[in-house]
Amino acid sequence: MKSTRNFMFFLCPMLVLGFLYYSSGRLHLRTLVQKSQYDKQGFLTKLDGKLPLELQYKYGNLSKGECKPGYAEAKMMSIYPKFSKPAPMFLDPNFKRLSRISSYPPPFGVRTQEKIIDVILAATKRYLLDPELDSLSCKRCIIIGNGGILFNKSLGSKIDEYDVVVRLNEAPVSGFEKDVGSKTTMRITYPEGAIQKPEHYEKDSLFVFSAFKPMDFKWFLHMVAKERLRSMEGFWKSVARVVPREPKDMRILNPYFIQEAAFRFIGLPHNNGLMGRGNIPTLGTVAITMALHNCDEVALAGFGYDMSSPLAPLHYYEKLKMSAIKESWTHNISKEKEFLRKLVKGGVIQDLTNGI
Numbered sequence: 233m234k235s236t237r238n239f240m241f242f243l244c245p246m247l248v249l250g251f252l253y254y255s256s257g258r259l260h261l262r263t264l265v266q267k268s269q270y271d272k273q274g275f276l277t278k279l280d281g282k283l284p285l286e287l288q289y290k291y292g293n294l295s296k297g298e299c300k301p302g303y304a305e306a307k308m309m310s311i312y313p314k315f316s317k318p319a320p321m322f323l324d325p326n327f328k329r330l331s332r333i334s335s336y337p338p339p340f341g342v343r344t345q346e347k348i349i350d351v352i353l354a355a356t357k358r359y360l361l362d363p364e365l366d367s368l369s370c371k372r373c374i375i376i377g378n379g380g381i382l383f384n385k386s387l388g389s390k391i392d393e394y395d396v397v398v399r400l401n402e403a404p405v406s407g408f409e410k411d412v413g414s415k416t417t418m419r420i421t422y423p424e425g426a427i428q429k430p431e432h433y434e435k436d437s438l439f440v441f442s443a444f445k446p447m448d449f450k451w452f453l454h455m456v457a458k459e460r461l462r463s464m465e466g467f468w469k470s471v472a473r474v475v476p477r478e479p480k481d482m483r484i485l486n487p488y489f490i491q492e493a494a495f496r497f498i499g500l501p502h503n504n505g506l507m508g509r510g511n512i513p514t515l516g517t518v519a520i521t522m523a524l525h526n527c528d529e530v531a532l533a534g535f536g537y538d539m540s541s542p543l544a545p546l547h548y549y550e551k552l553k554m555s556a557i558k559e560s561w562t563h564n565i566s567k568e569k570e571f572l573r574k575l576v577k578g579g580v581i582q583d584l585t586n587g588i
């Protein structure tokens with residue numbers, strides 16, 4: 233009797249230990265498997281661009297060229313399961329409820345700028361894209377980069393077929409229609425990148441402001457209120473003094489896209505949520521991030537620098553050569569390109585100029 237009891241005393245802890253050992257082994261195994269499937273950022277490591285079976289069923293019968301509802305999101309989820317679509321394009325008067333941006337100062341959020349944003353939004357009064365575009369059941373968007381790779385490719389008419397054409401900073405349209413198209417739904421701009429000559433703005437496009445530093449909000453308030461900015465202090469080059477747009481055609485881009493691109497998608501240094509060395513995504517990647525959340529299909533053109541040909545043009549609209557590009561303090565072009573390559577390889581976005 234006694235020996236059985238002793239044996240039980242011995243057996244029970246052994247069973248517990250054995251179970252613990254077994255389950256920890258399984259856990260370990262599982263993390264090993266996960267490690268090999270996903271990279272540090274959470275993207276699938278093996279990208280072949282093929283449609284997963286359930287998407288083949290969903291999209292397989294649509295005729296070629298037809299807009300596929302929810303396609304970019306579905307493809308993104310298949311290579312990056314953490315993706316969550318809802319994120320409004322622009323700030324509206326309820327922006328303080330967006331918890332992800334309220335804890336970061338610019339460029340990653342709105343902290344410290346809440347009051348001035350309230351004033352700006354009270355003046356613009358509009359916070360959506362455009363009733364006609366918003367009511368589309370399927371939206372195809374294209375982001376036009378400024379790269380020389382667009383030059384002489386005659387993509388203009390193809391670009392104009394998209395529902396939403398997004399241009400960046402001062403990239404011109406007039407005189408370049410054959411290559412870059414003539415339609416501009418919105419122009420996303422920071423102060424130093426804004427077109428300076430009022431006559432160079434296209435007739436009707438949304439002016440979408442993207443803030444990178446606190447100072448930028450002050451500039452934008454002046455542009456909305458049509459007041460001349462007295463001082464250029466705090467900007468790294470001269471900025472536009474006037475933006476020839478009515479307040480109702482002006483918007484503030486949701487800074488969440490900068491935050492998500494930097495810290496989640498690209499994996500730039502967090503630096504306690506402050507702007508620091510090499511942790512600011514380029515505007516082009518910010519625009520792509522916005523489109524992933526707000527468009528059913530996403531394409532881009534004019535992205536990618538060809539560092540191996542220093543004599544290639546840097547931008548499609550000027551004579552600057554590739555060799556003029558300097559190591560950037562704020563951006564990390566190579567890490568950013570890695571991210572964009574995952575999107576293209578995974579078939580989430582389509583690259584019309586094959587520069588990525």
Ligand SMILES: *[C@@H]1O[C@H](CO)[C@@H](O)[C@H](O)[C@H]1NC(C)=O
Pocket residue numbers: 289290291293
């Ligand atoms: C695709 O076509 C098949 C056969 O015509 C049909 O049964 C199926 O419902 C279609 N799928 C979708 C998503 O429309």
Ligand SMILES: *[C@@H]1O[C@H](CO)[C@@H](O)[C@H](O)[C@H]1NC(C)=O
Pocket residue numbers: 384
């Ligand atoms: C543009 O492309 C056309 C044909 O595709 C070519 O004949 C022409 O020389 C090119 N122009 C320039 C400036 O490269």
Ligand SMILES: *[C@@H]1O[C@H](CO)[C@@H](O)[C@H](O)[C@H]1NC(C)=O
Pocket residue numbers: 509510511560561563564567
């Ligand atoms: C870009 O990222 C790489 C890899 O993390 C790093 O080695 C490099 O120093 C970074 N460049 C800049 C400009 O921060």
